[in-house]
Amino acid sequence: AYDNLQLPDNPVYYNDYSRQCHVPVKCASDRRCPEVYDWKDLERWAQQEANVQFKRDLGYEYKPCYLIGENEFDFNMFFTRALSNEQEIGVKNTMATDILLEYLANTYGKCTVRNLLEGRCPKVNQSLSLDECQKKPLSKCDPTYPYRSYDGHCNNLQHASWGQAGNPFKIEIATCYDDFVSKRRLSASGRALPNNRAVISDMQRVVKNIPPDSGNLFSLFGLLFCETINTDMVGRAMKRVRNATTGFRGCRADGSGVSDCRTPFTCPMSVPSDDPNYGPLRVECLNFSPIEKSNDQCDIRYPLKRNIGSSYLDLSSVYGDGNYDSEGKIIESFCKASSNFDSNKVLSIQFLAVTGLFTQLHNYCVDRVKLCGKPRKKEEIIETCRSLTIGVYQRIIYEEVLPVLFGNFYSQCNFDCEYDENLESTISQSYVGGPGRFQHVWVPENVTMVQGTERVSKPFFEYFLNYETFNCAGVLKGMLEDPIHTGTLSNSLINTFFSKDGKLGHCLLCLDMERGRDAGLCPLILYKHFFDKIAGHPTKCYSSFEDLNDMFDAEVIEVFKRHYESPFDIDVIFSLFEKDQEDQTILLPQTVATVTCLQYKRLKCSDRFFYSWNKFYSPALKELIHSIDMPTLLALFGGMEEVPIDPWHFQSDKVPAQQLKNKIKRKLDLFGSL
Ligand code: HEM
């Protein structure tokens, strides 16, 4: 179990559930292929169309009407980054393939296109043959170069681009778009799926009745650390034009409906007028911008979304593409976090404080190496300290955090692998658009900040603004004292996310749900079947809502019943609400745990530079990686007098920071011989 880690290049539709449960298999006997008279001509047309569309999109770039304005609560929430010339070609190519596939689906029917996408039309070339679509010549990697690249390329020596920034997320099984290409999934009977916000607000209402967990809870610090990991493996890119923007508008500024200035590449969400939160505020529209697709080489395959981050756990969002000053130190910003984060506007000060610990470790290392080592080239100092920092971070993930999240399941998942050069480092789209977001339900209402001997509790959304007004050590201390939030869905998550004043805000869980729909993810039941098989769990058919009682509490099933036509229609995001497992040591529900286990194993076993087998590490480097655990990092860089011995649980026992500093002092000589 749990060793099926490779994600397919050419995924196919998952039919095992249909077979087992006697549900009709879609397109079962359809063998047709598109009979195109002149492919070359069609390709050229698609490319021209893409150019026209891209030009049209540039027209929206500078017109204030099309952009979310500074005074709106969600200003910057959907910010888009700029495109380099090379990226622009990729984006246009992706558009060309999309246009072609949509044309085929409309002209020849969906099943025909599915046959094409799944390689059952051998007469058709599987990629477009236009000049712009050609693959770049392969770059050669140097197996003796001891350091990671900044975007992940050449981590795998045979497949230089594996894990590289800009690659697509990959999928276990074919997407479930209605036309297999781009149209939103419909219910099994062919109707629209229920209104996103209607289901979520109903869910918040019923979840109020579920008693919260008690006992030894995960700390808010742990939550923010996990967000750091997520930001490392996933770089989100809303559809980009040529220059960076503060986000494209879908709704009117007051939320009263869709705007006349809505651009074609936004997909605002509608809010029912009887919504308990938005109704009285007269908000009927919430902004939403889809993620950019990634098919830069114009392959005829299921469309995938782009990951602009490197998938490796390499602190890529901290290091950027080499964010150093003249001394080789990472340029710092608020809370000593890398200034690379300045461009991401949807981050809390807590997040910055956690990542700041790693920036400080790098910068401290640079100082120490210069101080006590033999004279060395700047690049060597930088890269040695980067290796150390990434090693410390990876060890904390695999030896401290995952064991706490997984409990007894940690050994079942079995992280005991060797480097596998045939395994691609990649992030699963179903993880990103669903189960991977599980920890969002832990987002609290209020967060504590420690000021001297006092404790101040403020609503979570306030920590996204006015960073200058916070004391970072106080924010760190607060996170260590707060538990995660369980039992209810906080308003910070459901109603006031990213709000400026606590009145009007976004709904993060609605965004989570919409991302899954936007990415064409399949129904929950299908994924559950697929992952249960991998995990060796028994599989089951769900023909009535009552059948869901092995997965959900009765209240949650009632919500599904009110909104969905059949259990098979339920969106994958609701894996987040699966009931607690019998084994109380594991903090994640079953499907979330399975998907998370597979994802983290994939990232470990595909990383040539992983800390536990990196053959370029010196003995001193190894010893430091194993000596600097999270309490030590907090003692060294947290600005605290006392540090928790177990930062992953709230209100842990503490020891004087000096005690841990003394312990590590004896090892500081090691920096001289890294
Ligand atoms: C206080 C903590 C957190 C906040 C404020 C937060 C906020 C966000 C936001 C704003 C998004 C983008 C939503 C969208 O437009 O799709 C997002 C996405 C996501 N979050 Fe979180 N998050 C937090 C913690 C976590 C944690 C602990 C995890 C789990 C490891 C996580 C996993 C994800 C995933 C997988 C995505 C989708 C990929 C992406 O866009 O990065 N988040 N989060």
Ligand SMILES: [Ca+2]
């Ligand atoms: Ca990365």
